[in-house]
Amino acid sequence: MDKLNIIVASDSVGETAELVARAGLSQFKPDQCEQDITRYPYIESFENVDEVVQVAEDTNSIIVYTLVKPEIRKYMETQIREAAIKSVDIMGPLMRILTDELEEKPFYEPGLVHRLDEAYFNKIEAIEFAVKYDDGKDPKGIAKADIILLGISRTSKTPLSQYLAHKSYKVLNIPVVPEVTPPDNLFDVDPNKIIALKISEEKLNKIRKERLKQLGLGDSARYATEQRIREELDYFHTLVNKIGCTVIDVSDKAIEETANDIVNIIDQNNFSDLKKEIDS
Structure with a gap:
């Protein structure tokens, strides 16, 4: 592989997803291939998701995303699956486990950790x-x-x-x-x-x-x-x-x-x- 492209998508600033992506990359030799991380913050609509997925298709990128709003996350999952794009959902699995364990509905509000x-x-x-x-x-x-x-x-x-x-x-x-x-x-x-x-x-x-x-x-x-x-x-x-x-x-x-x-x-x-x- 000549170049590894990663798109970080988030409904907040995207800092968490980028940190995870860079933490993963740090476990590999940096000279193995060129690495590029592009951040797409404030994903708030289906149109924003479509743009990220299209760019990922065009650049053969991996999508690493943190989306707390269920409808946006579900739409991202669907579009990624249909486009057969490699991806990692950082927030979704944890949110589902926490919801089950706490038996409580989340706020579904982006950016709370930064507040x-x-x-x-x-x-x-x-x-x-x-x-x-x-x-x-x-x-x-x-x-x-x-x-x-x-x-x-x-x-x-x-x-x-x-x-x-x-x-x-x-x-x-x-x-x-x-x-x-x-x-x-x-x-x-x-x-x-x-x-x-x-x-x-x-x-x-x-x-x-x-x-x-x-x-x-x-x-x-x-x-x-x-x-x-x-x-x-x-x-x-x-x-x-x-x-x-x-x-x-x-x-x-x-x-x-x-x-x-x-x-x-x-x-x-x-x-x-x-x-x-x-x-x-």
């Missing part, structure tokens, strides 16, 4: 974002964030950022400290995406004293005194009022509960903004 991949990479990107912009490290991330968390020390900003990142939200958190001026661009973003984390004096005092013990320090350090906590909370409320953002009391809430509240607020704010835009 899952996209969702996975969005999550990874959000996690990396939360790490990069944790604890106010870089104010440049403010404009890029989906959610901005404000709070004094020990209000679970970092755990919340990571938890929300696993839901694919890009979260930046900023510590509120009386001696530190907030970034200027914090006042330029939409306050609807800023969530301030409030906590009671009593709860915070207890948490900070416990934290000092864990660090091997006495619980009388200024960090845990009532006066210092009151100073920080007063400054927190002044800043929040200036920004005009939503405040959530995290005093007696688990991370998961607070995160769900944040998501609901952000989603509702996004919906309201979209409605205003449509109405205008």
